[in-house]
Amino acid sequence: MDQNMDQMMKVRRVLFAVPMILLFALVFLTIKTYITEQNNQIKMSADNYQPLVISQPARVTKQLLPPGGKVVKNQPLLSLEVLYEQTKSAVINFNSPEAGYFFHAKTNNNVVKAYQPIGYLLKNSDANEFSFLIKNKPANMGSIGDQVKITVDDKTIFGKVSMVIGSFSKQEWQKIFIKFNNEQYLSLLSPDAKMSLELVEEQLTN
Incomplete structure:
Protein backbone atom coordinates (compact mmCIF):
# COMPACT_ATOMS: atom_id res chain seq x y z
CA MET A 1 0.00 0.00 0.00
CA ASP A 2 2.76 2.40 0.99
CA GLN A 3 4.66 1.57 -2.20
CA ASN A 4 1.59 2.34 -4.29
CA MET A 5 1.17 5.68 -2.52
CA ASP A 6 4.82 6.54 -3.12
CA GLN A 7 4.50 5.72 -6.80
CA MET A 8 1.36 7.82 -7.10
CA MET A 9 3.10 10.77 -5.44
CA LYS A 10 6.06 10.45 -7.80
CA VAL A 11 3.74 10.38 -10.81
CA ARG A 12 1.93 13.48 -9.55
CA ARG A 13 5.23 15.32 -9.07
CA VAL A 14 6.31 14.42 -12.61
CA LEU A 15 2.97 15.48 -14.05
CA PHE A 16 3.25 18.79 -12.20
CA ALA A 17 6.88 19.37 -13.19
CA VAL A 18 6.44 18.84 -16.94
CA PRO A 19 3.99 21.73 -17.50
CA MET A 20 6.16 24.02 -15.36
CA ILE A 21 9.25 23.18 -17.41
CA LEU A 22 7.33 23.83 -20.63
CA LEU A 23 6.03 27.11 -19.24
CA PHE A 24 9.51 28.31 -18.25
CA ALA A 25 10.85 27.30 -21.67
CA LEU A 26 8.08 29.23 -23.42
CA VAL A 27 8.71 32.33 -21.31
CA PHE A 28 12.45 32.12 -22.01
CA LEU A 29 11.93 31.80 -25.76
CA THR A 30 9.45 34.68 -25.77
CA ILE A 31 11.85 36.98 -23.91
CA LYS A 32 14.76 35.94 -26.12
CA THR A 33 12.74 36.55 -29.28
CA TYR A 34 11.60 39.96 -28.03
CA ILE A 35 15.15 41.04 -27.17
CA THR A 36 16.44 39.82 -30.54
CA GLU A 37 13.72 41.68 -32.40
CA GLN A 38 14.40 44.86 -30.43
CA ASN A 39 18.14 44.64 -31.05
CA ASN A 40 17.73 43.98 -34.78
CA GLN A 41 15.10 46.60 -35.61
CA ASN A 48 14.97 55.74 -50.89
CA TYR A 49 11.53 56.41 -52.36
CA GLN A 50 10.03 58.94 -54.71
CA PRO A 51 6.40 59.66 -53.75
CA LEU A 52 4.16 59.71 -56.83
CA VAL A 53 1.41 62.33 -56.70
CA ILE A 54 -1.22 63.91 -58.93
CA SER A 55 -2.63 67.44 -58.68
CA GLN A 56 -6.28 66.31 -58.75
CA PRO A 57 -8.20 63.79 -56.65
CA ALA A 58 -8.37 60.45 -58.41
CA ARG A 59 -9.74 56.95 -58.12
CA VAL A 60 -7.55 53.94 -58.87
CA THR A 61 -9.53 51.89 -61.37
CA LYS A 62 -6.85 49.31 -62.15
CA GLN A 63 -3.42 48.34 -60.87
CA LEU A 64 -1.30 47.56 -63.89
CA LEU A 65 1.42 45.57 -62.11
CA PRO A 66 1.89 43.74 -58.80
CA PRO A 67 3.39 45.39 -55.70
CA GLY A 68 7.16 45.69 -55.97
CA GLY A 69 7.12 45.35 -59.74
CA LYS A 70 10.27 46.47 -61.53
CA VAL A 71 9.50 49.26 -63.99
CA VAL A 72 11.22 51.35 -66.61
CA LYS A 73 10.78 55.04 -67.27
CA ASN A 74 7.34 55.95 -68.73
CA GLN A 75 5.89 52.50 -68.04
CA PRO A 76 2.17 52.67 -67.08
CA LEU A 77 1.67 51.96 -63.37
CA LEU A 78 -2.00 52.66 -62.68
CA SER A 79 -5.21 53.39 -64.50
CA LEU A 80 -6.83 56.43 -62.84
CA GLU A 81 -10.16 58.18 -63.02
CA VAL A 82 -9.21 61.81 -62.41
CA LEU A 83 -12.04 63.66 -60.61
CA TYR A 84 -11.91 67.25 -61.88
CA GLU A 85 -15.44 68.10 -60.70
CA GLN A 86 -18.46 66.26 -59.36
CA THR A 87 -19.76 65.72 -62.89
CA LYS A 88 -16.49 65.74 -64.81
CA SER A 89 -13.76 63.14 -64.86
CA ALA A 90 -11.22 61.55 -67.18
CA VAL A 91 -9.53 58.16 -67.30
CA ILE A 92 -5.76 58.22 -67.74
CA ASN A 93 -2.75 55.99 -67.25
CA PHE A 94 -0.24 57.16 -64.66
CA ASN A 95 3.27 56.46 -65.96
CA SER A 96 6.47 55.99 -64.02
CA PRO A 97 8.73 59.08 -64.08
CA GLU A 98 11.85 56.94 -63.60
CA ALA A 99 13.03 53.35 -63.49
CA GLY A 100 12.78 51.49 -60.19
CA TYR A 101 10.42 49.30 -58.15
CA PHE A 102 6.82 50.42 -57.74
CA PHE A 103 4.78 50.04 -54.55
CA HIS A 104 1.10 50.91 -54.20
CA ALA A 105 -0.02 53.41 -51.56
CA LYS A 106 -2.73 52.50 -49.07
CA THR A 107 -5.98 54.20 -50.09
CA ASN A 108 -9.53 54.57 -48.81
CA ASN A 109 -11.81 52.84 -51.33
CA ASN A 110 -9.10 53.40 -53.98
CA VAL A 111 -9.65 57.19 -53.82
CA VAL A 112 -6.56 59.40 -53.52
CA LYS A 113 -6.70 63.07 -52.55
CA ALA A 114 -4.89 65.72 -54.57
CA TYR A 115 -1.13 65.76 -53.91
CA GLN A 116 -1.36 62.64 -51.77
CA PRO A 117 0.89 59.74 -52.84
CA ILE A 118 -0.75 57.23 -55.15
CA GLY A 119 2.34 55.08 -54.88
CA TYR A 120 6.07 55.03 -54.18
CA LEU A 121 8.97 54.37 -56.50
CA LEU A 122 12.01 52.69 -54.97
CA LYS A 123 14.90 54.40 -56.70
CA ASN A 124 17.68 52.06 -57.73
CA SER A 125 21.05 52.20 -59.44
Missing part, protein backbone atom coordinates in the same frame (compact mmCIF):
# COMPACT_ATOMS: atom_id res chain seq x y z
CA ILE A 42 15.75 48.11 -39.03
CA LYS A 43 13.62 49.90 -41.59
CA MET A 44 13.99 51.53 -44.96
CA SER A 45 14.76 55.25 -44.94
CA ALA A 46 12.15 57.44 -46.64
CA ASP A 47 14.74 59.00 -48.92
CA ASP A 126 23.62 49.68 -60.58
CA ALA A 127 25.25 49.99 -57.14
CA ASN A 128 22.18 48.49 -55.37
CA GLU A 129 22.89 50.80 -52.42
CA PHE A 130 20.12 51.91 -50.05
CA SER A 131 19.84 53.82 -46.78
CA PHE A 132 18.35 52.24 -43.66
CA LEU A 133 17.46 53.32 -40.14
CA ILE A 134 18.59 50.95 -37.40
CA LYS A 135 17.44 51.09 -33.78
CA ASN A 136 20.40 49.48 -32.04
CA LYS A 137 23.92 48.61 -33.07
CA PRO A 138 24.13 44.85 -33.77
CA ALA A 139 26.56 42.88 -31.62
CA ASN A 140 30.10 42.72 -33.05
CA MET A 141 29.25 45.26 -35.74
CA GLY A 142 32.24 47.40 -36.54
CA SER A 143 31.73 49.85 -39.35
CA ILE A 144 32.09 50.18 -43.11
CA GLY A 145 32.64 46.89 -44.89
CA ASP A 146 30.82 44.67 -42.39
CA GLN A 147 28.89 41.87 -44.07
CA VAL A 148 25.19 41.80 -43.15
CA LYS A 149 22.00 40.05 -44.06
CA ILE A 150 18.50 41.50 -44.00
CA THR A 151 15.52 39.19 -43.68
CA VAL A 152 12.22 40.27 -45.25
CA ASP A 153 9.22 37.92 -45.42
CA ASP A 154 11.44 34.86 -44.89
CA LYS A 155 13.72 35.99 -47.74
CA THR A 156 17.34 36.94 -47.09
CA ILE A 157 19.26 39.72 -48.82
CA PHE A 158 23.03 39.83 -48.36
CA GLY A 159 25.20 42.92 -48.58
CA LYS A 160 27.72 45.05 -46.76
CA VAL A 161 27.69 48.31 -44.84
CA SER A 162 28.96 51.04 -47.15
CA MET A 163 28.44 54.11 -44.94
CA VAL A 164 27.47 55.04 -41.37
CA ILE A 165 26.11 58.53 -40.73
CA GLY A 166 27.14 59.81 -37.29
CA SER A 167 27.48 57.50 -34.28
CA PHE A 168 25.13 54.93 -32.81
CA SER A 169 22.79 56.05 -30.02
CA LYS A 170 20.33 53.99 -27.99
CA GLN A 171 17.74 56.78 -28.15
CA GLU A 172 17.72 57.45 -31.90
CA TRP A 173 17.41 55.65 -35.18
CA GLN A 174 20.84 55.48 -36.80
CA LYS A 175 21.19 55.88 -40.57
CA ILE A 176 23.44 53.44 -42.38
CA PHE A 177 23.91 52.59 -46.04
CA ILE A 178 23.98 48.99 -47.26
CA LYS A 179 25.11 47.85 -50.69
CA PHE A 180 23.44 44.60 -51.74
CA ASN A 181 25.23 41.92 -53.72
CA ASN A 182 22.53 41.83 -56.41
CA GLU A 183 18.94 42.84 -57.20
CA GLN A 184 17.29 39.65 -55.95
CA TYR A 185 14.38 40.35 -53.56
CA LEU A 186 14.55 44.15 -53.97
CA SER A 187 10.86 43.93 -54.84
CA LEU A 188 10.22 43.14 -51.14
CA LEU A 189 11.59 46.49 -49.93
CA SER A 190 8.30 48.32 -49.60
CA PRO A 191 8.08 51.46 -47.41
CA ASP A 192 6.29 49.50 -44.65
CA ALA A 193 8.22 46.21 -44.97
CA LYS A 194 9.00 44.39 -41.71
CA MET A 195 12.65 43.37 -41.65
CA SER A 196 15.53 42.43 -39.39
CA LEU A 197 19.31 42.74 -39.70
CA GLU A 198 22.09 40.38 -38.67
CA LEU A 199 25.86 40.50 -38.97
CA VAL A 200 27.51 37.67 -40.90
CA GLU A 201 31.11 36.59 -40.48
CA GLU A 202 31.98 36.08 -44.12
CA GLN A 203 30.85 37.38 -47.46
CA LEU A 204 27.90 35.50 -48.87
CA THR A 205 25.78 35.83 -51.98
CA ASN A 206 22.05 35.37 -52.54
Whole structure:
Protein backbone atom coordinates (compact mmCIF):
# COMPACT_ATOMS: atom_id res chain seq x y z
CA MET A 1 0.00 0.00 0.00
CA ASP A 2 2.76 2.40 0.99
CA GLN A 3 4.66 1.57 -2.20
CA ASN A 4 1.59 2.34 -4.29
CA MET A 5 1.17 5.68 -2.52
CA ASP A 6 4.82 6.54 -3.12
CA GLN A 7 4.50 5.72 -6.80
CA MET A 8 1.36 7.82 -7.10
CA MET A 9 3.10 10.77 -5.44
CA LYS A 10 6.06 10.45 -7.80
CA VAL A 11 3.74 10.38 -10.81
CA ARG A 12 1.93 13.48 -9.55
CA ARG A 13 5.23 15.32 -9.07
CA VAL A 14 6.31 14.42 -12.61
CA LEU A 15 2.97 15.48 -14.05
CA PHE A 16 3.25 18.79 -12.20
CA ALA A 17 6.88 19.37 -13.19
CA VAL A 18 6.44 18.84 -16.94
CA PRO A 19 3.99 21.73 -17.50
CA MET A 20 6.16 24.02 -15.36
CA ILE A 21 9.25 23.18 -17.41
CA LEU A 22 7.33 23.83 -20.63
CA LEU A 23 6.03 27.11 -19.24
CA PHE A 24 9.51 28.31 -18.25
CA ALA A 25 10.85 27.30 -21.67
CA LEU A 26 8.08 29.23 -23.42
CA VAL A 27 8.71 32.33 -21.31
CA PHE A 28 12.45 32.12 -22.01
CA LEU A 29 11.93 31.80 -25.76
CA THR A 30 9.45 34.68 -25.77
CA ILE A 31 11.85 36.98 -23.91
CA LYS A 32 14.76 35.94 -26.12
CA THR A 33 12.74 36.55 -29.28
CA TYR A 34 11.60 39.96 -28.03
CA ILE A 35 15.15 41.04 -27.17
CA THR A 36 16.44 39.82 -30.54
CA GLU A 37 13.72 41.68 -32.40
CA GLN A 38 14.40 44.86 -30.43
CA ASN A 39 18.14 44.64 -31.05
CA ASN A 40 17.73 43.98 -34.78
CA GLN A 41 15.10 46.60 -35.61
CA ILE A 42 15.75 48.11 -39.03
CA LYS A 43 13.62 49.90 -41.59
CA MET A 44 13.99 51.53 -44.96
CA SER A 45 14.76 55.25 -44.94
CA ALA A 46 12.15 57.44 -46.64
CA ASP A 47 14.74 59.00 -48.92
CA ASN A 48 14.97 55.74 -50.89
CA TYR A 49 11.53 56.41 -52.36
CA GLN A 50 10.03 58.94 -54.71
CA PRO A 51 6.40 59.66 -53.75
CA LEU A 52 4.16 59.71 -56.83
CA VAL A 53 1.41 62.33 -56.70
CA ILE A 54 -1.22 63.91 -58.93
CA SER A 55 -2.63 67.44 -58.68
CA GLN A 56 -6.28 66.31 -58.75
CA PRO A 57 -8.20 63.79 -56.65
CA ALA A 58 -8.37 60.45 -58.41
CA ARG A 59 -9.74 56.95 -58.12
CA VAL A 60 -7.55 53.94 -58.87
CA THR A 61 -9.53 51.89 -61.37
CA LYS A 62 -6.85 49.31 -62.15
CA GLN A 63 -3.42 48.34 -60.87
CA LEU A 64 -1.30 47.56 -63.89
CA LEU A 65 1.42 45.57 -62.11
CA PRO A 66 1.89 43.74 -58.80
CA PRO A 67 3.39 45.39 -55.70
CA GLY A 68 7.16 45.69 -55.97
CA GLY A 69 7.12 45.35 -59.74
CA LYS A 70 10.27 46.47 -61.53
CA VAL A 71 9.50 49.26 -63.99
CA VAL A 72 11.22 51.35 -66.61
CA LYS A 73 10.78 55.04 -67.27
CA ASN A 74 7.34 55.95 -68.73
CA GLN A 75 5.89 52.50 -68.04
CA PRO A 76 2.17 52.67 -67.08
CA LEU A 77 1.67 51.96 -63.37
CA LEU A 78 -2.00 52.66 -62.68
CA SER A 79 -5.21 53.39 -64.50
CA LEU A 80 -6.83 56.43 -62.84
CA GLU A 81 -10.16 58.18 -63.02
CA VAL A 82 -9.21 61.81 -62.41
CA LEU A 83 -12.04 63.66 -60.61
CA TYR A 84 -11.91 67.25 -61.88
CA GLU A 85 -15.44 68.10 -60.70
CA GLN A 86 -18.46 66.26 -59.36
CA THR A 87 -19.76 65.72 -62.89
CA LYS A 88 -16.49 65.74 -64.81
CA SER A 89 -13.76 63.14 -64.86
CA ALA A 90 -11.22 61.55 -67.18
CA VAL A 91 -9.53 58.16 -67.30
CA ILE A 92 -5.76 58.22 -67.74
CA ASN A 93 -2.75 55.99 -67.25
CA PHE A 94 -0.24 57.16 -64.66
CA ASN A 95 3.27 56.46 -65.96
CA SER A 96 6.47 55.99 -64.02
CA PRO A 97 8.73 59.08 -64.08
CA GLU A 98 11.85 56.94 -63.60
CA ALA A 99 13.03 53.35 -63.49
CA GLY A 100 12.78 51.49 -60.19
CA TYR A 101 10.42 49.30 -58.15
CA PHE A 102 6.82 50.42 -57.74
CA PHE A 103 4.78 50.04 -54.55
CA HIS A 104 1.10 50.91 -54.20
CA ALA A 105 -0.02 53.41 -51.56
CA LYS A 106 -2.73 52.50 -49.07
CA THR A 107 -5.98 54.20 -50.09
CA ASN A 108 -9.53 54.57 -48.81
CA ASN A 109 -11.81 52.84 -51.33
CA ASN A 110 -9.10 53.40 -53.98
CA VAL A 111 -9.65 57.19 -53.82
CA VAL A 112 -6.56 59.40 -53.52
CA LYS A 113 -6.70 63.07 -52.55
CA ALA A 114 -4.89 65.72 -54.57
CA TYR A 115 -1.13 65.76 -53.91
CA GLN A 116 -1.36 62.64 -51.77
CA PRO A 117 0.89 59.74 -52.84
CA ILE A 118 -0.75 57.23 -55.15
CA GLY A 119 2.34 55.08 -54.88
CA TYR A 120 6.07 55.03 -54.18
CA LEU A 121 8.97 54.37 -56.50
CA LEU A 122 12.01 52.69 -54.97
CA LYS A 123 14.90 54.40 -56.70
CA ASN A 124 17.68 52.06 -57.73
CA SER A 125 21.05 52.20 -59.44
CA ASP A 126 23.62 49.68 -60.58
CA ALA A 127 25.25 49.99 -57.14
CA ASN A 128 22.18 48.49 -55.37
CA GLU A 129 22.89 50.80 -52.42
CA PHE A 130 20.12 51.91 -50.05
CA SER A 131 19.84 53.82 -46.78
CA PHE A 132 18.35 52.24 -43.66
CA LEU A 133 17.46 53.32 -40.14
CA ILE A 134 18.59 50.95 -37.40
CA LYS A 135 17.44 51.09 -33.78
CA ASN A 136 20.40 49.48 -32.04
CA LYS A 137 23.92 48.61 -33.07
CA PRO A 138 24.13 44.85 -33.77
CA ALA A 139 26.56 42.88 -31.62
CA ASN A 140 30.10 42.72 -33.05
CA MET A 141 29.25 45.26 -35.74
CA GLY A 142 32.24 47.40 -36.54
CA SER A 143 31.73 49.85 -39.35
CA ILE A 144 32.09 50.18 -43.11
CA GLY A 145 32.64 46.89 -44.89
CA ASP A 146 30.82 44.67 -42.39
CA GLN A 147 28.89 41.87 -44.07
CA VAL A 148 25.19 41.80 -43.15
CA LYS A 149 22.00 40.05 -44.06
CA ILE A 150 18.50 41.50 -44.00
CA THR A 151 15.52 39.19 -43.68
CA VAL A 152 12.22 40.27 -45.25
CA ASP A 153 9.22 37.92 -45.42
CA ASP A 154 11.44 34.86 -44.89
CA LYS A 155 13.72 35.99 -47.74
CA THR A 156 17.34 36.94 -47.09
CA ILE A 157 19.26 39.72 -48.82
CA PHE A 158 23.03 39.83 -48.36
CA GLY A 159 25.20 42.92 -48.58
CA LYS A 160 27.72 45.05 -46.76
CA VAL A 161 27.69 48.31 -44.84
CA SER A 162 28.96 51.04 -47.15
CA MET A 163 28.44 54.11 -44.94
CA VAL A 164 27.47 55.04 -41.37
CA ILE A 165 26.11 58.53 -40.73
CA GLY A 166 27.14 59.81 -37.29
CA SER A 167 27.48 57.50 -34.28
CA PHE A 168 25.13 54.93 -32.81
CA SER A 169 22.79 56.05 -30.02
CA LYS A 170 20.33 53.99 -27.99
CA GLN A 171 17.74 56.78 -28.15
CA GLU A 172 17.72 57.45 -31.90
CA TRP A 173 17.41 55.65 -35.18
CA GLN A 174 20.84 55.48 -36.80
CA LYS A 175 21.19 55.88 -40.57
CA ILE A 176 23.44 53.44 -42.38
CA PHE A 177 23.91 52.59 -46.04
CA ILE A 178 23.98 48.99 -47.26
CA LYS A 179 25.11 47.85 -50.69
CA PHE A 180 23.44 44.60 -51.74
CA ASN A 181 25.23 41.92 -53.72
CA ASN A 182 22.53 41.83 -56.41
CA GLU A 183 18.94 42.84 -57.20
CA GLN A 184 17.29 39.65 -55.95
CA TYR A 185 14.38 40.35 -53.56
CA LEU A 186 14.55 44.15 -53.97
CA SER A 187 10.86 43.93 -54.84
CA LEU A 188 10.22 43.14 -51.14
CA LEU A 189 11.59 46.49 -49.93
CA SER A 190 8.30 48.32 -49.60
CA PRO A 191 8.08 51.46 -47.41
CA ASP A 192 6.29 49.50 -44.65
CA ALA A 193 8.22 46.21 -44.97
CA LYS A 194 9.00 44.39 -41.71
CA MET A 195 12.65 43.37 -41.65
CA SER A 196 15.53 42.43 -39.39
CA LEU A 197 19.31 42.74 -39.70
CA GLU A 198 22.09 40.38 -38.67
CA LEU A 199 25.86 40.50 -38.97
CA VAL A 200 27.51 37.67 -40.90
CA GLU A 201 31.11 36.59 -40.48
CA GLU A 202 31.98 36.08 -44.12
CA GLN A 203 30.85 37.38 -47.46
CA LEU A 204 27.90 35.50 -48.87
CA THR A 205 25.78 35.83 -51.98
CA ASN A 206 22.05 35.37 -52.54
